[in-house]
Amino acid sequence: MSGLARCVIDAGLASREAVFARLAEQLDCPLPANLDALYDILSREAAGPLEIVWRADRRALGEDFERILAALQEVALERDDMRLLDEAAERDEMDEQVKVLFSEQEVAARVQELAREIAARMPREFTLVGLLKGAFVFTADLVRALDREGCRPRVEFLQVSSYGTGTESSGRVKVIGGMPGSIEGQEVLLVDDIQDTGRTLAFTRQMLLDNGAARAMTCALLDKPSRRVVEIEPDLTGFVIDDVFVVGYGIDYAERYRHLPFIGKVEAS
Numbered sequence: 001m002s003g004l005a006r007c008v009i010d011a012g013l014a015s016r017e018a019v020f021a022r023l024a025e026q027l028d029c030p031l032p033a034n035l036d037a038l039y040d041i042l043s044r045e046a047a048g049p050l051e052i053v054w055r056a057d058r059r060a061l062g063e064d065f066e067r068i069l070a071a072l073q074e075v076a077l078e079r080d081d082m083r084l085l086d087e088a089a090e091r092d093e094m095d096e097q098v099k100v101l102f103s104e105q106e107v108a109a110r111v112q113e114l115a116r117e118i119a120a121r122m123p124r125e126f127t128l129v130g131l132l133k134g135a136f137v138f139t140a141d142l143v144r145a146l147d148r149e150g151c152r153p154r155v156e157f158l159q160v161s162s163y164g165t166g167t168e169s170s171g172r173v174k175v176i177g178g179m180p181g182s183i184e185g186q187e188v189l190l191v192d193d194i195q196d197t198g199r200t201l202a203f204t205r206q207m208l209l210d211n212g213a214a215r216a217m218t219c220a221l222l223d224k225p226s227r228r229v230v231e232i233e234p235d236l237t238g239f240v241i242d243d244v245f246v247v248g249y250g251i252d253y254a255e256r257y258r259h260l261p262f263i264g265k266v267e268a269s
């Protein structure tokens with residue numbers, strides 16, 4: 001690429017300010033005052049094409065590691081002329097250990113039990129709405145388990161995301177794709193992989209009701225009640241867990257581990 005503006009965020013940068021200064025210097029753009037400004041400047045003001053190499057050190061940057069990376073990922077999604085190379089992810093993979101929390105067999109057995117409970121509480125035909133991305137594996141297994149229980153769900157997906165660019169979770173959830181067709185008067189089952197603060201489930205449930213659903217029952221494979229900030233309990237829960245960080249079976253850690261066939265918990269080595 002000609003005229004490529006390239007910036008390397010190396011592991012020696014140990015503060016948010018240092019990362020911002022490096023970006024401003026190497027991409028020849030204004031110095032961002034905060035994360036929102038970073039997003040605005042990189043998406044609108046930095047001249048492309050851009051390449052950002054992310055080699056930051058998670059331990060040195062602490063919480064800012066995820067926040068800044070999330071903002072950069074969002075800009076990279078918006079800009080066709082930007083490439084973000086995450087070289088830190090590979091190194092981190094070696095630093096983390098994933099321990100099995102629920103095995104493939106345990107998950108499969110629980111999913112079938114959930115399907116049985118759903119079949120007892122829903123009509124034979126209903127609309128199942130899976131929340132992307134995290135619930136894609138759970139939804140795929142659940143609909144087949146439901147078929148074995150005699151249900152005939154119509155399957156839809158919604159992709160939602162907490163609003164923002166990696167700043168403190170504002171509690172605003174935005175729909176980024178796949179609003180189901182008409183759900184007027186329908187019985188809906190809303191399916192998510194994990195319930196944490198409760199914001200995602202509360203927001204999407206209300207949205208479905210606002211769009212005319214006659215009833216919106218909720219099902220979360222995993223539930224962390226100790227983390228709740230919005231008062232909502234899923235109607236059906238697969239496993240109640242402590243405040244551990246889980247991955248696998250569709251659930252990611254910085255877009256990794258979704259492919260694991262079991263549910264694991266991440267432990268720093």
Ligand SMILES: O=P(O)(O)OC[C@H]1O[C@H](OP(=O)(O)OP(=O)(O)O)[C@H](O)[C@@H]1O
Nearest residue numbers: 132133134193194195196197198199200
């Ligand atoms: O109870 P809450 O605090 O709202 O969190 C739960 C949500 O967080 C995760 O989604 P994430 O934003 O990571 O997106 P993803 O599903 O695309 O991985 C998960 O899949 C839930 O939908």
Ligand SMILES: Nc1nc2[nH]cnc2c(=O)[nH]1
Nearest residue numbers: 196244245246251252253
């Ligand atoms: N990957 C992952 N995402 C989450 N979102 C809310 N809780 C979790 C968790 O434990 N793991």
